[in-house]
Amino acid sequence: MNELATAKRCAEKMWGSDSASKALGIAIDIREVGAATARMQIREDMVNGFDVCHGGLLFALADTAFAFACNAYDRVTVAGSASIEFLRPAKRGDVLIAEATEDYRGRRSGYYTVRIKNQDGEAVALFRGRCVSRDEPVVDD
Amino acid sequence: MNELATAKRCAEKMWGSDSASKALGIAIDIREVGAATARMQIREDMVNGFDVCHGGLLFALADTAFAFACNAYDRVTVAGSASIEFLRPAKRGDVLIAEATEDYRGRRSGYYTVRIKNQDGEAVALFRGRCVSRDEPVVDD
Amino acid sequence: MNELATAKRCAEKMWGSDSASKALGIAIDIREVGAATARMQIREDMVNGFDVCHGGLLFALADTAFAFACNAYDRVTVAGSASIEFLRPAKRGDVLIAEATEDYRGRRSGYYTVRIKNQDGEAVALFRGRCVSRDEPVVDD
Amino acid sequence: MNELATAKRCAEKMWGSDSASKALGIAIDIREVGAATARMQIREDMVNGFDVCHGGLLFALADTAFAFACNAYDRVTVAGSASIEFLRPAKRGDVLIAEATEDYRGRRSGYYTVRIKNQDGEAVALFRGRCVSRDEPVVDD
Numbered sequence: 189m190n191e192l193a194t195a196k197r198c199a200e201k202m203w204g205s206d207s208a209s210k211a212l213g214i215a216i217d218i219r220e221v222g223a224a225t226a227r228m229q230i231r232e233d234m235v236n237g238f239d240v241c242h243g244g245l246l247f248a249l250a251d252t253a254f255a256f257a258c259n260a261y262d263r264v265t266v267a268g269s270a271s272i273e274f275l276r277p278a279k280r281g282d283v284l285i286a287e288a289t290e291d292y293r294g295r296r297s298g299y300y301t302v303r304i305k306n307q308d309g310e311a312v313a314l315f316r317g318r319c320v321s322r323d324e325p326v327v328d329d
Numbered sequence: 330m331n332e333l334a335t336a337k338r339c340a341e342k343m344w345g346s347d348s349a350s351k352a353l354g355i356a357i358d359i360r361e362v363g364a365a366t367a368r369m370q371i372r373e374d375m376v377n378g379f380d381v382c383h384g385g386l387l388f389a390l391a392d393t394a395f396a397f398a399c400n401a402y403d404r405v406t407v408a409g410s411a412s413i414e415f416l417r418p419a420k421r422g423d424v425l426i427a428e429a430t431e432d433y434r435g436r437r438s439g440y441y442t443v444r445i446k447n448q449d450g451e452a453v454a455l456f457r458g459r460c461v462s463r464d465e466p467v468v469d470d
Numbered sequence: 471m472n473e474l475a476t477a478k479r480c481a482e483k484m485w486g487s488d489s490a491s492k493a494l495g496i497a498i499d500i501r502e503v504g505a506a507t508a509r510m511q512i513r514e515d516m517v518n519g520f521d522v523c524h525g526g527l528l529f530a531l532a533d534t535a536f537a538f539a540c541n542a543y544d545r546v547t548v549a550g551s552a553s554i555e556f557l558r559p560a561k562r563g564d565v566l567i568a569e570a571t572e573d574y575r576g577r578r579s580g581y582y583t584v585r586i587k588n589q590d591g592e593a594v595a596l597f598r599g600r601c602v603s604r605d606e607p608v609v610d611d
Numbered sequence: 612m613n614e615l616a617t618a619k620r621c622a623e624k625m626w627g628s629d630s631a632s633k634a635l636g637i638a639i640d641i642r643e644v645g646a647a648t649a650r651m652q653i654r655e656d657m658v659n660g661f662d663v664c665h666g667g668l669l670f671a672l673a674d675t676a677f678a679f680a681c682n683a684y685d686r687v688t689v690a691g692s693a694s695i696e697f698l699r700p701a702k703r704g705d706v707l708i709a710e711a712t713e714d715y716r717g718r719r720s721g722y723y724t725v726r727i728k729n730q731d732g733e734a735v736a737l738f739r740g741r742c743v744s745r746d747e748p749v750v751d752d
Binding site: 412414416432433435438440442452455457459 | 694696698714715717720722724734737739741
């Protein structure tokens with residue numbers, strides 16, 4: 189319970205200055221420690237030359253969920269690497285949900301999976317992220 | 330020479346409707362077949378909760394360079410998967426250059442590397458993309 | 471039940487001619503459709519120049535579990551790509567268990583995760599594989 | 612010149628106790644600092660249930676080239692993660708050459724590409740590895 193409160197405080201702190209995720213219209217929800225849900229609707233200015241959502245913005249959605257999931261422990265944690273498998277195109281107007289979950293958390297490194305689905309529950313992308321933690325708190329009191 | 334002209338025409342066609350890359354302020358340059366350079370300046374609305382460029386937008390820059398590099402052959406080509414290694418943070422105001430080059434091109438699949446550097450020539454990220462081509466022209470006359 | 475029987479028959483068929491997995495001393499177990507468990511003990515001839523298990527052989531163990539998991543549907547299915555995160559070294563004598571599970575299965579492509587643990591239940595490696603199926607049965611009657 | 616001598620000494624030191632690479636019949640050649648060539652012939656006991664070289668052994672070949680390339684600087688360097696794209700099957704009797712080259716080397720992390728080709732010069736696999744260095748010499752005098 190206490191841990192979830194910490195996770196939520198870290199998320200609030202990060203969200204306060206996360207201009208990029210706000211500009212993408214992303215909404216974040218933390219219900220569990222080490223996990224996060226991010227929601228984004230595909231706007232007109234998010235489609236690419238083939239009239240589907242730019243892969244980079246699908247990645248950005250997943251990366252946001254990942255960042256909020258791995259920063260739950262009040263230690264500044266940054267992405268070291270990530271990969272994405274594109275399973276199905278997303279179209280303008282689609283509402284995407286990215287669910288980040290923890291695969292493994294070591295002393296300094298963490299490994300997360302993010303699954304992006306559309307409003308019909310269809311799999312859109314599968315993301316994996318590796319992060320590295322520093323000895324620095326997210327929330328400074 | 331003819332091939333380069335085709336590559337440039339494909340790029341122009343894609344660019345025409347690529348709202349996402351335009352919204353990110355990306356500029357594209359095609360000087361070689363199977364390669365592309367994308368340029369982006371980190372804006373205020375591109376930084377995350379740790380005050381550095383959102384990793385998703387670094388990925389988006391690389392992914393754009395990748396898309397323009399692999400669509401040089403006038404066959405609609407989409408990303409199948411990609412990965413990124415984050416080497417150094419990018420800050421607001423930084424001008425990033427992403428250079429996409431071809432590692433291998435098979436009958437239907439292609440493999441590309443994209444290197445992102447900042448204005449000082451420092452390595453920011455290393456991206457790898459795998460794409461799949463369809464029997465469909467990019468430029469329809 | 472029938473599906474599990476099919477999965478087991480595919481596994482038997484593959485195992486029959488899988489000289490490589492046999493040479494590595496791997497044992498395979500199929501208890502569920504789309505999943506597989508592979509077991510391997512680190513032998514004297516599996517350690518590298520730093521006296522720990524060669525990363526390639528950890529990968530080979532995971533890759534075997536992956537191959538048996540994704541060939542459960544009686545369609546010849548081969549690896550397209552894979553990645554591995556090395557979490558903890560494995561030593562000579564260690565008994566490793568690799569558990570392959572299915573993340574997503576599309577019409578032709580499939581995505582699997584394999585977790586390798588040692589005899590103490592500690593995480594050793596995290597493997598992800600993408601496979602491609604052909605219109606060809608594994609078991610020819 | 613001196614640096615190449617160091618790289619060769621590190622390789623010799625590692626090779627001395629690398630039972631795994633020897634058991635796979637791999638031969639190593641160091642001609643440049645931060646690069647390595649590994650050669651392996653596909654034996655009878657290296658093919659899988661589909662009668663082609665086990666993907667894990669292709670990975671092992673590439674991983675060996677990677678390990679020798681990244682340990683050129685006399686600091687113990689281990690693989691953190693790696694990925695492989697399978698481009699073309701390798702058959703029993705094929706003689707494979709894996710060429711490892713350095714993409715980027717930071718203070719502690721390094722990034723390498725390994726290309727595997729067969730005796731006809733055809734691309735067989737594309738491998739990427741990330742390594743981490745420790746403050747520990749490879750060659751202890």
